[in-house]
Amino acid sequence: MDNVSELKRRIEKREYRIAVIGLGYVGLPLALAFAEEGFPVSGLDKDLKKVKVLNEGKSYVDDIPSLEVEHALKKEFTATTRESEALAGADAVFVCVPTPLTQNREPDLSFVIAAGKSVARYLKLGELVVLVSTTYPGTTEEILLPLLQKGGRKVGMHFYLAFSPERVDPGNKAYGIRNTPKVVGGVTPACTELTAYLLSTIVERVVPVSSPRVAEMTKLLENTYRVVNISLVNELAQLSRRMKVNIWEVIEAASTKPYGFTPFYPGPGMGGHCIPIDPFYLSWKARAYDFNLRFVELAGEINDSMPYFVVDLVAEALNKEGKPLKGSRILVLGVSYKQDISDLRESPALKIIPLLKEREAQVKYCDPLVPSLEIEDQTMSSLSLSEKPWKNADCVLLLTAHRAFPYPEIARESKLIVDTRNAFRGLEGNIWRL
Numbered sequence: 503m504d505n506v507s508e509l510k511r512r513i514e515k516r517e518y519r520i521a522v523i524g525l526g527y528v529g530l531p532l533a534l535a536f537a538e539e540g541f542p543v544s545g546l547d548k549d550l551k552k553v554k555v556l557n558e559g560k561s562y563v564d565d566i567p568s569l570e571v572e573h574a575l576k577k578e579f580t581a582t583t584r585e586s587e588a589l590a591g592a593d594a595v596f597v598c599v600p601t602p603l604t605q606n607r608e609p610d611l612s613f614v615i616a617a618g619k620s621v622a623r624y625l626k627l628g629e630l631v632v633l634v635s636t637t638y639p640g641t642t643e644e645i646l647l648p649l650l651q652k653g654g655r656k657v658g659m660h661f662y663l664a665f666s667p668e669r670v671d672p673g674n675k676a677y678g679i680r681n682t683p684k685v686v687g688g689v690t691p692a693c694t695e696l697t698a699y700l701l702s703t704i705v706e707r708v709v710p711v712s713s714p715r716v717a718e719m720t721k722l723l724e725n726t727y728r729v730v731n732i733s734l735v736n737e738l739a740q741l742s743r744r745m746k747v748n749i750w751e752v753i754e755a756a757s758t759k760p761y762g763f764t765p766f767y768p769g770p771g772m773g774g775h776c777i778p779i780d781p782f783y784l785s786w787k788a789r790a791y792d793f794n795l796r797f798v799e800l801a802g803e804i805n806d807s808m809p810y811f812v813v814d815l816v817a818e819a820l821n822k823e824g825k826p827l828k829g830s831r832i833l834v835l836g837v838s839y840k841q842d843i844s845d846l847r848e849s850p851a852l853k854i855i856p857l858l859k860e861r862e863a864q865v866k867y868c869d870p871l872v873p874s875l876e877i878e879d880q881t882m883s884s885l886s887l888s889e890k891p892w893k894n895a896d897c898v899l900l901l902t903a904h905r906a907f908p909y910p911e912i913a914r915e916s917k918l919i920v921d922t923r924n925a926f927r928g929l930e931g932n933i934w935r936l
């Protein structure tokens with residue numbers, strides 16, 4: 503029996519130990535899915551707080567109920583901060599660590615490199631390493647492979663290496679880890695075959711591609727497609743405002759076209775971990791090929807302008823009421839980056855609130871999912887919905903359309919509303935829409 507067939511047999515019998523490095527939004531659901539399938543799974547995270555919470559059977563990821571963690575602990579899942587505990591003896595390691603940008607908006611691969619070095623220290627014969635973190639085409643082969651090949655180990659023979667991106671969409675109830683197809687690109691055909699076989703135990707459809715680069719680029723195409731289309735509609739929203747055309751009505755009408763049109767919606771700026779960051783991994787790498795990825799740069803420019811546009815809109819709306827921004831009481835409704843989740847990463851609210859404060863507005867916020875917020879070293883606390891804080895505001899600024907907000911009541915009881923999400927559609931009131 504060849505190596506891959508023997509490894510597949512062990513996967514089949516669940517005699518195959520899985521380690522996941524990085525137990526965040528991506529790593530935790532992956533680890534739990536393998537545990538649920540009956541694999542022994544060890545999750546490694548350097549954040550002791552997260553590890554403690556998990557080992558107490560609790561979850562810190564919105565989409566994962568604590569019950570799922572509790573259930574996994576009763577099976578063969580453990581979380582640890584100790585490298586040796588998770589990595590020594592692992593048959594497969596999934597690397598799900600952050601890939602942020604540096605201050606100069608360049609890829610920061612320090613987490614991937616640190617994780618790669620840890621894996622290399624414990625790498626054993628026949629081990630599979632899968633990079634999941636989003637990154638530019640070439641990372642798996644240019645950065646991870648050399649770390650793992652040290653000491654003369656050969657990929658596809660002594661160990662296996664692949665890239666398989668994550669497509670998790672926080673808050674999406676229809677598509678989760680199981681029914682979202684997973685793309686896999688191995689360094690060698692054996693690497694792809696083994697990774698695809700393992701992933702098909704937890705995912706309904708695996709899509710093998712010819713190389714890690716294709717898989718890396720696939721993920722970036724998906725995110726670049728979104729970023730470019732969102733920026734297009736954001737630019738059209740800015741124009742529509744000037745032309746006194748309701749962009750929301752336009753999108754709704756265009757969406758009736760049965761083919762060739764996918765609706766994207768404007769907003770106060772881009773948030774989350776993927777869309778505002780990942781395309782810049784691609785434009786950075788493009789420069790090494792004397793290639794200027796203009797779409798991405800332009801999209802970034804337009805999307806970065808949205809918070810400023812929103813602040814100007816608030817000023818204009820207040821002006822119509824005879825009030826200056828300075829001294830006006832602004833209530834921001836919703837501060838997380840997306841509806842019905844608590845994630846604050848890259849949230850436009852984190853830009854808009856300081857801009858409003860800079861112009862000396864009195865800013866408070868209400869977000870039932872975000873009890874407190876750090877802005878420029880100051881902690882702000884959410885006002886409670888039951889206090890009906892909109893009643894005391896000169897302007898209500900809707901940034902995130904959580905379902906918990908009582909829109910008809912807010913529309914009725916507010917003096918002025920600036921709605922950046924069309925959350926007040928169909929309602930009467932003094933409402934300014936983006």
Ligand SMILES: NC(=O)c1ccc[n+]([C@@H]2O[C@H](COP(=O)([O-])OP(=O)(O)OC[C@H]3O[C@@H](n4cnc5c(N)ncnc54)[C@H](O)[C@@H]3O)[C@@H](O)[C@H]2O)c1
Pocket residue numbers: 523524525526527528529546547548549552598599600601613616617634635636637668669670671672775776
């Ligand atoms: N969040 C999403 O919606 C999403 C979707 C698709 C892809 N991704 C990509 O997946 C990757 C992970 O994102 P995330 O949202 O899960 O990040 P996250 O910040 O939620 O989690 C990453 C975890 O890795 C841990 N970590 C970092 N370095 C470590 C190390 N050397 N050893 C052990 N633990 C370490 C951190 O403590 C953290 O808990 C990123 O590349 C991201 O771009 C994220």
